[in-house]
Amino acid sequence: MSAKQEPVRILAPHSFRDVLSRRALLQIGAGSVGLTALLAACGSDSKSSSGSTAETAGSTATSGSTASSTGGSAAAGSILGDYSTVVNKSSGTLAMYTWGDYNDPSIVGDLADNELGITMKVDYYASNEDLITKLSTANGNSGFDVVVPTGPYIPQMIAKGLLQKFDKSKLANIVNVDTPYLGQDWDPTNEYSVCKDWGSTGWMWDTTKIKGDIASWKDFITAATGEASGNVSVLDTAVNLLGMYCWANGLDWNTEDSAELDAAEKFLVDEFAANIKAFDSYPSTKIAEGAYTLSMAWNGDARQAFSRIADAGGNPDDWKWALGSPDTELWMDNYCIPAGAPNPDAAHAWINWLLTPQISVKDLQYHGYNSGMKNMPALIAELAPDLTLGDMIFFSDEQVKSMHTQKITSAQDRIADIYNKVKAKAGG
Amino acid sequence: MIWYVLFFIVPIAFIVVYSFGAKDSSQRIPVDLSSPSFHNYGEAFSKTFFTTFTATIKIAVVATVLTVVIGFPVAYFLAFKVQEKWRAVLLALIIVPSFTSFLIRTLAWRIPLAPNGTLSTWLQDWGVISGPISVLETRTAVQIAIVYNYLGFMILPLFVALDRIEGVLREASKDLGAGRIATFMRVTLPLGGPGIAAGVLLTFIPMCGDYVTATVLGGAKGNMIGALIDSQFKGAQNWPLGSAIAVLMIGAVLAVLAVGALVVFGTQAVLRRRRRVDIGLVGVSS
Structure with missing residues (x-):
């Protein structure tokens, strides 16, 4: 039935399709299924969201299957209330060296200026090796404040002294990142890096x-x-x-x-x-x-x-x-601050801002990679109900198992x- | 002089030194100089890298010849055929495009050459071509764009050289009975020679090291040595091999220029000798 298929495409990533249909039968039975409720039910798979799940499920169980966005906004306060949304103002110029076309243009443009007081300057590289060469030859004078290396390259960058430690007091929103994406092998305490997004x-x-x-x-x-x-x-x-x-x-x-x-x-x-x-x-x-x-x-x-x-x-x-x-493949790119960054204050402010759910999801809609926020399905349902091609962003457990x-x-x-x-x- | 040593000799010296080292990616500068060897040169000469090498020289030589063939008539026209008042305008038209960034001009070629682009669609609609234009990401695309990018650098020195030729010389040649072709071959062309030489120097050398055109339009097939050196330094972090290729490239460019210079000077010497003999005979007979 198309009505049933459509909300699944719009609201839930295909990765949750299997879970959805199974749970739909188990929990509620076929028929009047509140879509967001389903999503929230799946969301409980992720470790850190059990609290909000019940609330979301409760508040949206009555909404019709196609009116999911309305259902979502009704629950707005309760979902977003779970997230830390600290925004630190900063000033000056922030130079980022990153992968091509990797952020929503407004997030590296006007919006950063308006909300944080930061003027962004962005330059691109095509591979981690490019990044490492640039940073090592500049010997701390590359002039970049934020770089985005892929996880496995981080240990050698730390060993070569190319990165500086975060000031965690300026990264309050790091709690919004879902636990599976924190404390990776390459940086077990997130001393130097925090997940930007991951993909395949x-x-x-x-x-x-x-x-x-x-x-x-x-x-x-x-x-x-x-x-x-x-x-x-x-x-x-x-x-x-x-x-x-x-x-x-x-x-x-x-x-x-x-x-x-x-x-x-x-x-x-x-x-x-x-x-x-x-x-x-x-x-x-x-x-x-x-x-x-x-x-x-x-x-x-x-x-x-x-x-x-x-x-x-x-x-x-x-x-x-x-x-x-x-x-x-499974890769995860991470925000890091290079050693000798001219404006680390702005770097922290900007990274922290990217870890607020609204900005994170806005960015995700543009670049199309999972940014690893906790309780992602509910968040998407709420902030980006009309997200297209979600199955290219979110993967099923089975797919994730095939990734290395x-x-x-x-x-x-x-x-x-x-x-x-x-x-x-x-x-x- | 200090400037020259600091910004030219020293960096080149580093490259030459690095080229004898071995790769060691644990260091900031990933070069291990403890046991210098010619190993990198051996590798640079291996077939895989050498093909890119010869391809680059070929692109540069063909492009230089094309710029002369296209540029000379333009410069000739400007110097001798155009009215004074239009000359400045036309010269400006040749120079103004180079006010635009080299990169932008190169990228702009992607638009007419795109297989799904407007030009491609029109040509197909009019039946000029049967399938979409498939030039992008090939050596042809690089060849076209490189000629375009460097044409100005050929026209200007040619124009300057031709413009300096006094009109009276050409008139004298005609007075002495030479036709148009003889005047061109025996007066204009030899006097324009230094312009051609300057133009060749100004275009051939940068063409060999050109990195932008190949990267933007060349894809995998149009790879040139500049991009290969770049990928050795950045991608592979193999600075020694990158340095060795760079040193070889410098050598190859100098060699090609030396051969070119020999040919030019050789022909000039031969021509001059013959001419002298001619004049001597004229002197004797009169």
Whole structure:
């Protein structure tokens, strides 16, 4: 029934679909189902939200299945009341070095100016290595106040003295982050870093150019070396290309086995490289230009691609997205303050502001990655009931189980070497 | 002089020193100089990297030739054929585009070249081409844009050289019975030679090191050496290999220029000798 399907798409990420239907039957029975109630019920899966769950469920159980946004706003006070919303004013310029197109333009623009008194200046990099090189060569004089490294790279950045410790008194809103996203291996006490958001890797393809489904990394390789050859873009990072090979062959992408790496090199350089059109970490814009027919992409960028295709006059329905399978990546990017930052006060104020639920969700709607706020489903229902393509942002437990975090191993240099050979070969 | 040492010699010296080191990513400057070797040069010469190398030189040579072929008629026209009052306007038209950022001008090429772009759609509607334009992310795109980006640097020195040629010389040539072609070949072109040389220097060297054009338009196929060096330094944090490639590139550019200079001076010397003989004969006979 379409009425039932629609609220699920709008309100709840697809990741909760299984849970939803099961619980719907168990708890309330088919029929008059308060959508937000369902969401809240799922929300109780996350550890820190049991208190608000009951309230939300109570207050919205009577709302009709399609009127979920009304139901949400009725419960507004109770949900948002659970979050810390401290906003510290600051001043001056804040220079951020981050991944491309990674924040809502107003959050790094007017809004930061109006609400915090900070003028933002943003510069972009395409890989963690770029960031580390920039910071290490500048020796504390890079001039950046906020950087956004991926988790596994943080220990070496700390070891090289590239980051400074947070002043936790200025980050009151850190309590809003859901516990699974705090205290990661790379920084167990969040001394240096706090989750910006996390996501995964998959691909999107033009169904008018490529017949058949691309359901796994194996299919991806088949299509890339076949129908899509010469029109393929891959992420401009060494590990993602290795990941593609490893997951297609049932290997661990953190492998240090030299025989496996040799085999990976042989395949990637000799067989795969020639098919690559571009190494592109943010293919969404060029997908809209029509430059690629198959692109490896991070979920948020792929989600943006659909609206960009429409903006460019194309038909987004021609394109499909799939999450990497049978295994894929789980990455988490983190806000950090580099050593020698000229304006750490503004950096703290801005990061803390990003950890308020309203700003976090506003940002999430733009970049399309899970920002890790606690009780996320209820928060989305409340603040962004018309969020589109939520299934590209929130993943099911089953999907999350298939995701693996990168480890920095002794093979790091070897992987970089392989990648550079692939790059050189792709041009030849 | 101090300026020269500080900002040119010293950095290049560092690059040369680094090129003999080994990679050590645990350090801030990831170079280990404890056991210097030629290892990086060996790797830089390996087939994988060498293809990018030759591709870069090829792009730069073709582009330089094209800028001469396109630029010379323009400069000639400006210097000899255009009325005085229009000359300043036309020169301004050539210079003004370079007031825009190099990057923006390069990025702008993405619009007409985009497969789903307006131009592509029109051309298909009119039946000029059968499929969408598929030039972006190829070497052709880099080649087109690089000629466009550096054309101004060729036209200006050419114009200056041609403009300096006194009109009386060309008139004298005609008085002495030379036709248009002979005048061009034996008066205008030799006197414009220094302009061509300056133009070649001003375009060929930066083209070899060009990083923006290849990165913005080249994709994987149009990769040039600048982007490769960049990815060695930044991506792979392999400064020694990046340095070795850079040193080789400097060497290669100098070598190409040396060969070019030899050819030019050689032909000039030959021509001059022949001419002298001619004049001598004229002197004797009269």
